[in-house]
Amino acid sequence: MIIKEFLPKTELLKKGVHSYYFIYGDKKKYSCIAFPNTMKSILIGINTRLNYTNDTIDTKTDIDTVSIQILNNTRANKFIINQSDIILQINFLSTGLCRFMNAPISVLDYPKNDELIHRLKNILLHNNQTEEGILNTIECILVAVYKEQKIEQLQRALQLLETSNSIKKVANEVNMSYRTLHRHFKKYTGLTPSIYQRIFRLREALLSNENHLNIFYDESHFIREFKFFTGYTPSKYKKKLKKQMVDFYFQVQ
Numbered sequence: 001m002i003i004k005e006f007l008p009k010t011e012l013l014k015k016g017v018h019s020y021y022f023i024y025g026d027k028k029k030y031s032c033i034a035f036p037n038t039m040k041s042i043l044i045g046i047n048t049r050l051n052y053t054n055d056t057i058d059t060k061t062d063i064d065t066v067s068i069q070i071l072n073n074t075r076a077n078k079f080i081i082n083q084s085d086i087i088l089q090i091n092f093l094s095t096g097l098c099r100f101m102n103a104p105i106s107v108l109d110y111p112k113n114d115e116l117i118h119r120l121k122n123i124l125l126h127n128n129q130t131e132e133g134i135l136n137t138i139e140c141i142l143v144a145v146y147k148e149q150k151i152e153q154l155q156r157a158l159q160l161l162e163t164s165n166s167i168k169k170v171a172n173e174v175n176m177s178y179r180t181l182h183r184h185f186k187k188y189t190g191l192t193p194s195i196y197q198r199i200f201r202l203r204e205a206l207l208s209n210e211n212h213l214n215i216f217y218d219e220s221h222f223i224r225e226f227k228f229f230t231g232y233t234p235s236k237y238k239k240k241l242k243k244q245m246v247d248f249y250f251q252v253q
Contacts, residue, residue: 001030001081004131010139012146016096020138021089022131025059025081034077035206036229038199040097040190041071041089042117046124048085055231059085066121070097074191074199076230088124088134094158094189094196095151100142116145151188157181158189162200167193202229 002024008017018039043050043057045067051058052069056078071077071089081087092100100116119141129137153174160170170193171181185193202225205215216222226234 001026001032001079006131006135008139010143013139013142016092016099016146017142018091018093018096020135021087021091023079023081023087023089025083025085028083030079030081032079033230034073034079035203036076036199037073037203038094038189038191038196039073039091040094041073041091042097042120043069043071044088044090044120044124045069046086046088048087050087056080059087061085066124068117068121072190074195074229076232088138090138094191095149095154098151098188099147099149100145116141119145149188154184154188157185157193158196161193161197167197198225199229202226 004022004024006020006022008014008019043052045059045062045065047061047063047065048067049060049062049065050067050069051060052071055072055075057069057071058080059082061082061084102115120138123137123141124134153176157170157174157176160173161167164170167181168178171178174181176184182193185191185196189196191199201215205222216225223233226232226237230237
């Protein structure tokens with residue numbers, strides 16, 4: 001599997017979009033597991049049909065087809081990419097996807113006639129442009145459907161949750177009640193504040209050079225969290241999945 005990463009060029013889109021990936025099947029069928037994160041992604045299969053069940057994305061070559069799925073990244077997703085299949089993955093920041101959709105992201109099953117989904121399908125089916133050309137067109141579409149949501153308080157809450165142990169204190173800092181913060185956070189990120197904190201801390205523990213016991217209470221706490229979000233204990237990951245586990249979002253801090 002080959003992954004090419006591109007960053008958004010338009011300043012407006014940087015508020016909501018983290019990155020774009022072109023994912024190509026290589027010489028043979030390839031399987032890997034992407035580590036959990038707090039973002040949402042739109043997967044677009046180009047001449048490729050996507051099947052997303054039980055945290056597994058499986059591809060099948062299907063000429064003249066554009067298949068779209070909205071990916072829940074809070075669990076470890078398994079990718080099975082067949083030879084010659086192509087996926088374009090648009091990765092949105094925690095509150096980013098709601099800026100482009102007609103509905104909040106409290107649910108992942110968006111109507112298929114959503115303006116963004118409809119326009120993305122139209123440009124990709126018979127498109128012979130380069131990767132850069134495709135992304136330029138997609139950025140034009142994203143800018144056209146961009147919606148300035150009033151989520152500044154939630155963006156501040158996201159920052160505070162990464163360092164605070166008390167969700168109630170975060171709610172006070174952003175002038176919300178605990179229940180209001182919980183409701184709006186779930187509406188615009190698809191996560192509860194506590195789940196967001198747990199994913200962030202697990203990723204921090206794994207991506208930093210610090211001892212993970214500086215972040216978790218003890219070794220058993222770390223193992224429970226690792227297994228909750230990945231389905232594997234750390235030891236099983238090291239023994240059986242080390243060559244397959246990839247982090248598509250290693251740059252996220």
